Amino acid sequence: MTLGDLIEATFLGLIEGLTEFIPVSSTGHLLLVGHFLGFESSGKTFEVLIQLGAILAILVVYSTRFVDVAIRLPTDPQARRFVIGIVVGFLPAAVIGVLAHGFIKRVLFETPALVCITLILGGVVLLIVDRLRLPQRHFDAMRLTPLMCFGIGCCQTVAMIPGVSRSGATIVGAMLMGVDKRAAAEFSFFLALPTMAGAFTYDLYKNWSVLSADDGLLILVGFVAAFCAAVLVVKTLLDFVARHGFAPFAYYRIAAGTLGLLGLWLIG
DSSP: OOHHHHHHHHHHHHHHHHHTTTTTOHHHHHHHHHHHHTOOOGGGOHHHHTHHHHHHHHHHHTHHHHHHHHHHTTTOHHHHHHHHHHHHHHHHHHHHHHHHHHHHHHTGGGOHHHHHHHHHHHHHHHHHHHHSOOOOOBOOTTSOOHHHHHHHHHHHGGGGSTTSOHHHHHHHHHHHTTBOHHHHHHHHHHHHHHHHHHHHHHHHHHHGGGOOHHHHHHHHHHHHHHHHHHHHHHHHHHHHHHHHTTHHHHHHHHHHHHHHHHHHHHTO
């Protein structure tokens, strides 16, 4: 392992933290940037395991609210409904993730052109949904019904395809169900916790044997960088979305996907 490897891990960790909670696909960015940098992780574990830094950022920023929910859980039906909703929303991704894990890692993660195409298509979809005059009936991300959470969770499974974006899929699904933009973005934060924790745990279990000490150090460096960047995003994203909506992210996706295809054509 060289200093260059550590710099690349730091850079990729920053990309993970900056893109995990905005609808532009953090995994897609990591795979594309890693491809052009020539960065290769054992079993493609780095790209999944550094997401733990982003999870920690959510726990830190929302620590007061989560502690409050935990305290009220035994006596407050609303607190229990929130927890049940998150669990129900996580289940579709858990099932699909386990069943398709091998295909996702061996095929989808190894196809950078697919990432570029899904970035573009996802940008178009996000732009269309952002411009629709959708009825907004739900304004509190912690008060969605379990059935709505399950529907949003089903939308999240599309993000198993790299480039789609987990947050983008959940946000679009929530908005189509009448959730306002700010609450949709916040719910994507909450649903990320079990989803990303589950992906981390399962990927670590499947690839533990192929990891070396060098891999562990690179993952740690990426984790710290991802945490620092994600804290910044989580603290600022909701206000940005309330003012500007999701159109800026849609245009960015289309531009990034187009540049990625151009880079693949010119460089390979």
